[in-house]
Amino acid sequence: MPLTEIRVAGFGGQGVILSAIVLGKACSIYEGKFATMTQNFGPEARGGACSAQLMLSDTPVLYPYVTQPDIMVVMSQEAYVKFASELKEDGTLIIERDLVRVTDLPKQTKIYSVPATRIAEELGKRMVLNIVMVGFFTAVTQLLEADAVRKAVADSVPASFRELNLKAFDRGYEYGVSALAAGPETPDLEQNAAVSQELV
Amino acid sequence: MKADPRGVLTGTHFMDGDHACCEGALAAGARFAAGYPITPSTEVVERFAQRVPTVGGCFIQMEDELAASITLQGGVWGGAKAFTVTSGPGFSLMMEHIGYAAMTETPCVFVDVQRGGPSTGLPTLPAQGDMMQARWGSHGDYEIIALCPNSPQECFDLTIKAFNLAEEFRVPVMFMMDEVVGHMTEKVVIPPADEIEVTPRKHTHKSVEDYLPYGTNGDMVPEMAHAGEGYKFHVTGLTHDERGYPNMTPKMQQKLVTRLQNKILSATDRISMFEEEGTADADVVVVSYGITSRVAQRAIEMARADGLKVGKLRLITAWPFPENKIRQLAAHIKAFVVPELNLGQMVREVERAAAGKAQTFLVPHAGGSVHHPEEILAFIQEAVR
Numbered sequence: 001m002p003l004t005e006i007r008v009a010g011f012g013g014q015g016v017i018l019s020a021i022v023l024g025k026a027c028s029i030y031e032g033k034f035a036t037m038t039q040n041f042g043p044e045a046r047g048g049a050c051s052a053q054l055m056l057s058d059t060p061v062l063y064p065y066v067t068q069p070d071i072m073v074v075m076s077q078e079a080y081v082k083f084a085s086e087l088k089e090d091g092t093l094i095i096e097r098d099l100v101r102v103t104d105l106p107k108q109t110k111i112y113s114v115p116a117t118r119i120a121e122e123l124g125k126r127m128v129l130n131i132v133m134v135g136f137f138t139a140v141t142q143l144l145e146a147d148a149v150r151k152a153v154a155d156s157v158p159a160s161f162r163e164l165n166l167k168a169f170d171r172g173y174e175y176g177v178s179a180l181a182a183g184p185e186t187p188d189l190e191q192n193a194a195v196s197q198e199l200v
Numbered sequence: 201m202k203a204d205p206r207g208v209l210t211g212t213h214f215m216d217g218d219h220a221c222c223e224g225a226l227a228a229g230a231r232f233a234a235g236y237p238i239t240p241s242t243e244v245v246e247r248f249a250q251r252v253p254t255v256g257g258c259f260i261q262m263e264d265e266l267a268a269s270i271t272l273q274g275g276v277w278g279g280a281k282a283f284t285v286t287s288g289p290g291f292s293l294m295m296e297h298i299g300y301a302a303m304t305e306t307p308c309v310f311v312d313v314q315r316g317g318p319s320t321g322l323p324t325l326p327a328q329g330d331m332m333q334a335r336w337g338s339h340g341d342y343e344i345i346a347l348c349p350n351s352p353q354e355c356f357d358l359t360i361k362a363f364n365l366a367e368e369f370r371v372p373v374m375f376m377m378d379e380v381v382g383h384m385t386e387k388v389v390i391p392p393a394d395e396i397e398v399t400p401r402k403h404t405h406k407s408v409e410d411y412l413p414y415g416t417n418g419d420m421v422p423e424m425a426h427a428g429e430g431y432k433f434h435v436t437g438l439t440h441d442e443r444g445y446p447n448m449t450p451k452m453q454q455k456l457v458t459r460l461q462n463k464i465l466s467a468t469d470r471i472s473m474f475e476e477e478g479t480a481d482a483d484v485v486v487v488s489y490g491i492t493s494r495v496a497q498r499a500i501e502m503a504r505a506d507g508l509k510v511g512k513l514r515l516i517t518a519w520p521f522p523e524n525k526i527r528q529l530a531a532h533i534k535a536f537v538v539p540e541l542n543l544g545q546m547v548r549e550v551e552r553a554a555a556g557k558a559q560t561f562l563v564p565h566a567g568g569s570v571h572h573p574e575e576i577l578a579f580i581q582e583a584v585r
Contacts, residue, residue: 025214028387037385
């Protein structure tokens with residue numbers, strides 16, 4: 001894998017940082033490659049837009065910060081507004097379908113969406129939405145081995161929630177396999193622009 | 201001797217630098233810390249406070265940094281391996297007691313996770329602005345040792361090294377992290393306890409009658425006895441004789457302070473750790489340390505791709521400064537390029553050691569982020585000309 005820059009963003013409490021930790025762990029520990037994760041520290045980490053930067057690579061990561069992300073995972077409209085413009089033109093945007101409306105992005109951007117919160121609620125706990133996103137990410141990007149990410153999920157969560165989180169991973173992954181087969185989505189930018197205000 | 205397995209979290213972890221530093225301290229045998237938590241170093245003692253009671257130690261949150269930096273020394277004289285953790289503003293407040301540790305030859309570690317300064321500066325953002333303060337911050341003549349990790353793995357490995365050097369030389373060791381290294385998360389491999397070498401306290405083997413608290417046996421580092429063990433015990437920041445009693449004569453001052461300096465300076469080549477690569481036929485050598493060394497590495501690779509002959513010297517120990525190494529390189533290269541997250545600190549040492557034989561270029565940065573590799577590359581290109 002060439003150096004891949006990823007930003008994961010959402011609001012505080014969605015498990016943004018944990019999802020980046022799981023992906024970094026899968027890459028560096030279970031696949032034996034290299035990963036560096038940094039998180040934004042500051043007042044905005046409390047409640048508002050929260051983001052993690054993740055660098056994955058076959059060789060040691062030197063520069064630890066995202067300059068222009070290849071992939072962006074966005075779980076809130078506020079995070080979308082704050083970060084979406086930095087995504088590479090032909091980059092991949094992965095969004096929480098019910099919480100994010102894509103309003104203005106270049107045509108080349110590959111967009112995939114998943115109703116992660118709804119799926120998590122179906123499983124009984126909204127808090128596992130981040131692991132649904134992780135499963136979806138794994139299937140859509142094909143950067144990491146599903147098995148490696150699954151192992152990283154298992155050892156990053158408390159034992160009593162392991163089974164639930166693995167289910168969340170599997171559901172997200174299955175959803176991602178279908179989404180990838182269907183191809184990138186084309187959002188209705190005009191309609192989204194009208195609705196997006198309500199989400200911020 | 202080998203590490204106490206109770207303190208060693210053997211395994212492969214995805215861990216940030218602050219936590220790795222804490223695990224390094226535990227593996228090294230630290231069983232006491234006194235601190236006044238401050239961003240971006242808080243996670244070190246947060247974890248230590250949680251972990252250390254399970255291995256028979258304790259953490260005390262003090263009322264301020266002055267208290268923290270002297271309480272840890274009380275812990276050392278009581279027999280523990282001890283440290284404190286801070287950042288710029290707290291490091292400034294600790295200076296008096298760093299001098300005290302140097303004067304009383306108290307083996308201990310001061311972790312400074314550097315952030316932007318001066319004063320309150322940038323609490324959550326990186327800098328490398330405390331490098332001269334680490335060396336010169338307290339008054340009078342003394343020497344310390346300072347290490348600069350550039351990854352969470354090194355935060356673990358070098359924290360152990362810091363404790364070992366503190367014990368070997370009976371000196372306060374400055375562990376100069378920065379916000380980026382402290383807060384970045386990467387793979388950290390913690391080996392089994394029986395693969396970790398730790399240096400035990402240089403405890404005296406003499407009888408109570410024969411022991412002199414500051415008597416040396418030719419190797420410049422006195423043997424230690426702890427409070428309450430029955431040995432004569434007198435610890436003072438005043439100029440003192442071999443018994444530890446105040447002796448404020450020019451003669452005693454000359455003898456004591458010279459020894460405190462020379463026990464470190466005479467061992468510089470043995471203490472010095474650096475990473476050197478591609479310097480043999482280099483025109484330019486980039487000298488860097490801490491997080492900046494990783495950005496510098498990217499710049500070096502870009503320069504080499506353009507056909508430039510660029511070498512790398514990464515300082516792992518900043519103090520004592522490896523001036524022999526700089527002198528040797530200066531004899532056959534055109535220039536040094538020194539990127540730092542400050543407006544020129546270690547570059548002065550490079551310039552001094554190069555003594556005009558090679559040019560020196562500072563790549564300054566006031567802090568708050570790291571350099572862009574292109575900024576360093578531009579200086580390399582200029583230096584080659």
